[in-house]
Amino acid sequence: MVTSPESSLIEPIRSAELESLFAGLPVAAFFATQLIHDAPLSAEEAGFIEDAVPGRKAEFATGRACARAAIAALGRSAPTIPVGEGRQPLWPEGITAAITHTRREGREFVAATAAWNDSGRLGVGIDAEVIQPLKDGVRDMLLVAEEIEMVEDLPADERDEGAIRVFSAKEAFFKAQYALTASWVGFGDMRLSGLDGSGELLETGALPALIVIERPILFRQVARDGLVISGVAVRRGPAP
Numbered sequence: 001m002v003t004s005p006e007s008s009l010i011e012p013i014r015s016a017e018l019e020s021l022f023a024g025l026p027v028a029a030f031f032a033t034q035l036i037h038d039a040p041l042s043a044e045e046a047g048f049i050e051d052a053v054p055g056r057k058a059e060f061a062t063g064r065a066c067a068r069a070a071i072a073a074l075g076r077s078a079p080t081i082p083v084g085e086g087r088q089p090l091w092p093e094g095i096t097a098a099i100t101h102t103r104r105e106g107r108e109f110v111a112a113t114a115a116w117n118d119s120g121r122l123g124v125g126i127d128a129e130v131i132q133p134l135k136d137g138v139r140d141m142l143l144v145a146e147e148i149e150m151v152e153d154l155p156a157d158e159r160d161e162g163a164i165r166v167f168s169a170k171e172a173f174f175k176a177q178y179a180l181t182a183s184w185v186g187f188g189d190m191r192l193s194g195l196d197g198s199g200e201l202l203e204t205g206a207l208p209a210l211i212v213i214e215r216p217i218l219f220r221q222v223a224r225d226g227l228v229i230s231g232v233a234v235r236r237g238p239a240p
Helices: 016-022 043-049 054-073 136-142 145-152 156-181
Strands: 027-032 095-104 107-116 122-130 190-192 198-203 217-224 227-235
Touching (some): 016 107, 016 122, 016 217, 016 227, 054 095, 095 156, 107 227, 136 156, 145 156, 156 198
Antiparallel strands (some): 095 107, 217 227
């Protein structure tokens, strides 16, 4: 493992709140609110990130530290978490996991969740987003018409959070489904059933990549410290 001469005093923290986003699943979730600059990396991980700027290296290392802590809480280890062709983390056999990172007003938030996946039929996604205004063009790219209408029906001081709830849930879903389909899903391919912190992700059309995923597709969210944090778990259905 590659590490700095002095060990960091910062350690990822386990979060029951984040684990509650995956109710009914045996998951572990850890977060950090500071970058762990000297979090150890394997030679393979360090090689992947060696040309990045220091800040990106620290984000990467912190994400790996949170993921390793979550996997360890399940009784497994992940000495190295390589990067796949789609730039996704490659998890140990029997594990599915996800990492998220965001920054708000100079403060960092990094989190990871991991779950048992012995059957290879489970994918999980976690995503954290800063609650902030979206420019109209960005909002129209991320939200479909029904979601824009739901946001505009909110009180004016809740609309920014409403739009970010949509963005975050879709990001978490993308990570979860990619673990099973290795396919891209656009923001316009799914819509949220509501903006109250839990509900379903519904297809806006017939996307072939998602045929294998069981319905309903549920999401859960928490809003705290200026963030919306979303969790999504998806399962592969039985072969037709």
